Structures are given as structure tokens and as C-alpha cells.
Amino acid sequence: MKPVLTAEEYRRVDKAYQGDLATAMDRAGHAVALAASRAGAAYGKRVVVLAGPGNNGGDGYVAARYLRARGAMVTVQALAEPATDLAREAAARARTAGVAISEIGAPVGSNVVVDALFGGGARTGMPEEILAWMETDAPVVAVDYPTGLDPDTGKVAEKAFRAVETVTFSTLKTGHVKGVGPDHCGVVTVADIGIEGGEPSMFVAEESDAPRPRRERTAHKWSAGAVLVLGGSPGMIGAAVFAGRSALRFGAGSVVVASPEPRMIQQAAPELVANTFDQVGEKLSRFDVVIVGPGLDPSDIEFVVPLVSKAEKVLLDAGGLTPALLQTSKDGDSEVVVTPHDAEFARVAGVTAGAYAVRSFAARENITVLRKGNPTMISDGGLPILVSTGGPELASIGTGDVLAGMIAALWARGLRPTEATVSAAYWHGVAGAALAIEETVTAPGLLDRIGEYAW
Numbered sequence: 001m002k003p004v005l006t007a008e009e010y011r012r013v014d015k016a017y018q019g020d021l022a023t024a025m026d027r028a029g030h031a032v033a034l035a036a037s038r039a040g041a042a043y044g045k046r047v048v049v050l051a052g053p054g055n056n057g058g059d060g061y062v063a064a065r066y067l068r069a070r071g072a073m074v075t076v077q078a079l080a081e082p083a084t085d086l087a088r089e090a091a092a093r094a095r096t097a098g099v100a101i102s103e104i105g106a107p108v109g110s111n112v113v114v115d116a117l118f119g120g121g122a123r124t125g126m127p128e129e130i131l132a133w134m135e136t137d138a139p140v141v142a143v144d145y146p147t148g149l150d151p152d153t154g155k156v157a158e159k160a161f162r163a164v165e166t167v168t169f170s171t172l173k174t175g176h177v178k179g180v181g182p183d184h185c186g187v188v189t190v191a192d193i194g195i196e197g198g199e200p201s202m203f204v205a206e207e208s209d210a211p212r213p214r215r216e217r218t219a220h221k222w223s224a225g226a227v228l229v230l231g232g233s234p235g236m237i238g239a240a241v242f243a244g245r246s247a248l249r250f251g252a253g254s255v256v257v258a259s260p261e262p263r264m265i266q267q268a269a270p271e272l273v274a275n276t277f278d279q280v281g282e283k284l285s286r287f288d289v290v291i292v293g294p295g296l297d298p299s300d301i302e303f304v305v306p307l308v309s310k311a312e313k314v315l316l317d318a319g320g321l322t323p324a325l326l327q328t329s330k331d332g333d334s335e336v337v338v339t340p341h342d343a344e345f346a347r348v349a350g351v352t353a354g355a356y357a358v359r360s361f362a363a364r365e366n367i368t369v370l371r372k373g374n375p376t377m378i379s380d381g382g383l384p385i386l387v388s389t390g391g392p393e394l395a396s397i398g399t400g401d402v403l404a405g406m407i408a409a410l411w412a413r414g415l416r417p418t419e420a421t422v423s424a425a426y427w428h429g430v431a432g433a434a435l436a437i438e439e440t441v442t443a444p445g446l447l448d449r450i451g452e453y454a455w
Contacts, residue, residue, distance in 0.1 A: 001209050001385065002190075003200035004172045007120055007151035013170075013198040024193040025055065025086050028169055029062020031191035032143055035165045036067055036112050039139040043071035045111040050104060050133060051091075052117040052147075053080040058087035059143045060116025061094040068099050077104040079117060079130070104129045110138045115161045119144035120151025120175060124158045134161050142166040145175055146184045154179025162186070170195045172204060177375055177386055178355075202355060202384040204375075209385075210426035212455055213413045215251070224253025225412030227405070228280060228287040228311075229294060230304045231319060232259030236295030237268060239318060239401045242443050243294040244272045246405025249447060250424070251454045252412050256280060256287070258307075260300055277303045288412035289313045293320025294401045301325065308332070313411060315339065317404040321348045326365065336367040337417050339404055345371055355384050368417045370407070372400060376425045380418040387422060389429025393436035398443025403428045406450060427453040 005013070017024070033041075041047045049064045051057035057078070064074045076099055082088040095101055106129070113136050130147065140163045145151050148160025154175045166185040168176060169192075175181045176188045215224055227247040232240030237259060244257045248271060255272055257265045262274035275283075277300075284290075290311040292304060296319030305328055308314060314329040315337045321344045329336045338348065345353040349361045353371050362369040363381030371377045375388040406428055410420035431449045435441050 001203035001205055002172055003198075004174055004177060004202045004204060004386070005198045006201050007173050007175060009198045009201070010171065010173055014195060017195050019194050021086055022089065024195060025058050025090060026062055027193040028059045028143075028167075028191060029090070030066055031189065031193070032059055032063035032114060032116070032141060032167045033066035033070070035141045035167045035189060036063060036114055037070065039112045039141050039164055041067055041070075041072045041112040045072050046109065047072045047074045047112045047114065048108065048110045049074065049076045049114040050117050050130075051076050051078045053083040053087065054118070055084055055086055056119045056143050057082060057116050058084065058090040060114055061087065061090035061099075063114055063116070063143075064099045065094040065097045068094075068097050074099050076101040078102070079104050079127070107133050107136050110136070113138045113140045114143065115140055115147050115163065116143040117147040119147065120149060123148055123150055123156075126158065131159055134159050139164040142185065144168050145173070149175055149181060149184050150179070151175035154181030156180055156184065160184050165189060167191055169193045171198065171200075174201060177204060177388065182374070182388070200383060202386060204386045204388060205422050205426055207426070210423040211415065211419065212251070212410065212423065212427070212453070213415060214455070215413075219253065221253040222286060225251065225409060225414075226254040226287045227252045227256075227408045227412050228284070228290045229255065229257045229405075230277070230290060230292045230307060231294040231296040232257055232261055232265055233295055233297035233300045233319075234261055236297065237261050237264050238398065239295030241265060241269045241272070242398045242401035242447065243291055243317070243405040243408075245269055245447050246402040246450065247291070247409040247412070248272065249451045249454065250406045250409035252409040256283075277307065281307060284310050287311070289315060289408040291315045291317060291404050291408050292325060293318040294404060296320055313417070315404060315408050315411070318344075318400065323348055326367075330365065335417050336365070337370065337407060337411070337421055338367060339370045339372065339400070339407070341372040341400070359384055368421050370421050370425060376429075378418065378421050378425065385422055387425040387429060389426050390432055391429070391436070393441040394429070394432045396441055396443065399432070399441065399446055402443055402446050402450065409454075
């Protein structure tokens, strides 16, 4: 997993660094120059580097020197004279290399703009010249953070650059992944400049953190992972069908939907077994995981309570996200995963969703929490894990039911609850992004795609 530090923690690490700072700045500027090249700063192209007075600006001067050596027509527009020894040296070397340096002025035509002004150091009261440059049509490469973005919260108080790529150093920071940070940072490249360490405040999941168990050669449909879905009240059977189909297509060997409308479930999805709530009571021990809530009306909750109280592994989603059903699960000593969006989190936890709230709620209840959003946040009481593979294309009815089925399938296939939750969220996002290239993402379309990522 990729560690994510707060900006303050990274400043502490940076201040404690005992290595050669000039070498670190040279590496940083080189990484920025490479990013600018990816954005279009090729031979003969016009590049404007906006440089602040600090070491962020110093990185910009270094990048300008490297881009000049590659044949780009580079100019630096400086907000002020360099204020640190490192930045002064970087500016001097850039000028010697033939880079034109002038005071910052009105935006001019360019092929690429490098924002090396303040990083996360300025958020309000910025000069009009900077605000005007934030309207540029040219692709922007930001150094560390786009100017105007809060490096800790990912919020924008006044205005901020929108970069196609942000080059940060040593590790991700919270501002890159929280709030509107991802919208303003674009692709975030972490460059190794030799500075290491720091205590992370959260992690970002990678593909290596998203396992999918293999099915044994001797497996049969009940040993390969059995999932029960409790939901599908009248008028809402689609949610239960999506969850059940998803579990089956993501590798569960057997899936049963218990609903007040079993006949309609069977008609909609003949590959699923459909029962009433009463019918599955005697079979409960056969299921590895029970999903509670897709399409579950409050009037039907009383009928699922006896089943939930006896289940060993419970996933509460949608209509199942009530304090009463959570308590019922815990009273039965079940392992529990909950998958709320922000409003559902407030309903079941009693507080507004946030990194600290998610973590403390998971720790207090001894459960795994997946808070839906972009990025998705997961915690079992430990440091939050962010899953950033999903995008706005997944903001479509029924896709959350598909996610519930995927989590249940991986959990039933043998992964631990948090591991299954992270992995399912990761591949849910990957499948959604792949589908979005071809068509609008809908739950039926997503169901057709997830099987590609089940193994």
C-alpha cells in the first residue's frame, strides 16, 4: 500500500533530512521536467514556469534548465526574487543555461505551464496575476501541490490551479487524495528525491492489495463460497438481484436470495435460487456470508432479524444499515462489514462521515467500515485505506449493490473481511473505469464486466 502523510508530517521529515539538499532539489526539478515533457513540453514548444520565492520555485528553476536543454522555449515568470540559498542557486544556474527570467505578468500563449509558485503554501489573498494564470488553457504541471489547494484537507478556499499532473516528493500527502484534491492534482506522480520516513495517516490501496483467491480443483458449489442475500422487498427486487448476480459472477459458488417476492426474483434472475425468509431459516448454516439490505424495506426488517442474529458473517448494505440490525449482528457475535455512503453512515453511526469518524466507529464496534465515495475509505479500526480506482462513472443506481455482492463473494471465497472489502472495492473501480470507456456505466453493464476481474 502507498503511505499517505499529512503535509505537516512531511514538513517535519523534510526539516530533519540530513542529506544533500541541492541534490534533492535537482532530482525534484528533473522529475518536474519529465512531467512537463509528458504534458507536451517538447522541442520548440513554449513553456512558462511560474516560480515562487521558496524552494518550490527552486524546483521550477531546475525544471526550466532541464527543459531548456531539451530544446523547449522556456521562460520563467517569477513572483519575487528567490528567498532561499537553494532557490537562488537554482535561478542562477537556469539563467546561465539561457533561461529567460522576468517578473510575473499577464498570461501569455504557451504549450505547457509549470506551477512552481507556492504548492500548498498559499490558499487565500493571492495576487491577481496568479489568479489570472489559473484560467490558462494550457496543460498545467504542478510542483508538490497545485497552488491554492490545501495540502492537508484537499479543499480550495479561493481558487486553485487544475493540473494534468502533480509531481510530489517521496510520498503522497492527504491533500492529494482528500476533498477536491484529486480533481485539481490530476495524475499524481511520486518522485524519489532521497527523503524518506514519516508516520502515515492513511494508505492508498494498490493492485497487490487486492487479491482474488483461486478455486480449488476439488471445489463444489457449496464449498466454493455460498452467499445469502436478504432483501428484495416489493418494488425493490432489482437491488437484491444485482447483489445476488454480482456475488455469483465474482466467484461465489452458490447464491440464494431470500425475499418477500421470491417468484419475481426467480423470473428476473433464473440463475439465482429464490426463497422466502422463512424458507432459508433452516438452511442458514450453509451460507458463508449473509448480505442484508439490498432493496430491503423497513417494514420487512422484523422478518430478517432472526436470520441476522444467527449468521456468522454479515454484510449490512442499503436498507440493512440501521443501528438495530448492526446491534443484532454484534449480539450474535458475527463478523460484520458495513458499506454506507455519507448519509447512511450518519444514520448508523450517529456522526458525520470523515477519516477519524470512520476509523473510530469501526474500532468502537469492532467491524469493517467501507464508506462509499471518491475515494472510497475502508477501516477496521486501523489507519484508513483509500481505494481510488473508482470514478464518477459509478454514480449510478445499483452499482453499490454490485459492490456488496463482490465483497460477499471474496469474503465467502476465503479472504478476511477487510481484505475482501479492499479487494472488491479496487476491482469494482477498475471494472467501472474500463466500462466507462465504452459506454455509460449502469449496474447491468457493470455486472457483465466484473467477471473479467474475478480471478
